[in-house]
Amino acid sequence: MPNTTIDVIFARRSVRAYTDRRPDDETVDLLARTALAAPSGSNSQPVNVIVVRNSALIREAEQAVIAYFEKQGETAVLDRIKSRNNKVFYDAPVSFFLAVKNKSAADVGIAAENIAIAAASLGLGSVILGLPGVIFNDPDTAAHWKSRLGFPDGYEFGLAVAAGYAADTGKAHSIDLKKISYIF
Template sequence: MDTLSAIFTRRSVRKYSDKPVSDATVKLLLQAAMAAPTAKNTQSWEFVVIRDKNTLAQIPSFHPFAKHIPTCQVAIVVCGNTKLEATKGHWIPDGSNAAMNILLAAHSLGLGGVWTTFYPYEDRTAGIRKLLNLPEHIMPLTIIPLGYPVEKRAYQDRFNPAKVHYEKW
């Protein structure tokens, strides 16, 4: 799948089949994540891969929009390492770039996923921090549950020329 096709046809997926996601595929997704740009090339991201169903089942207890997570085959928590960021707060766009690469790469491989936010919600970040035993300098940004989708959603053109401003507002 070419890049523009991946961008235009990717949709958030919350319903997954039971088909396993291989370790090789997960590694490829992580390689795609780490190919994303970062501020001053600091690569301030860290990733936690979760396959354990018991761990996945606990996430909805502290995240109100995570009811779909226990049904995924694997999830990747995208985190920022505040000790590595170029400037305070740069872990957020660094991790966001990595997360988008994961979602696009997953789609190109026939997988589906959805960005499920932790940061900046204190209750969510505290919950995942405790569950995964994250050190203080590791900030959880999002979790991306992944699996093979059970349904295919149609493309929707979201381009809105009224949102585009040239030269000045």
């Protein structure tokens, strides 16, 4: 039975290269709203969405993330970033930052996936990003970056989702069906 939602879930993959085409305002706003439509524990709705379309600001954040890993001497992460052309946000034209209160990791993840699935359904690529979190958690830079992005008081970085039109569709990750078990 054809089912668009199921097709989109299986077709979504992380996109790490984007064209210059900018998604229109209506599309970006719709994606932001899908995060708020996500379910949350006790309907606590702990996620705020900060939509960044300023590429200079994103480049600055990207440099700050790299500087953090250089400061920590985390060569494995730096090598991974280097293998991705020194990109953390992959030049995506829009990034959704999910600020969260009460460390509600599950709620953030669900909100991020809503954006990713909705983006795929509209023909956009996206990638969920945890790495930028370091600049919001490092005591040396956290206050600066929370203020630059306008995090409300008491909110922490949860995840970011970069999105735009895919220049490289990537490959679907393999699925291990042995990870499904049944109890009757």
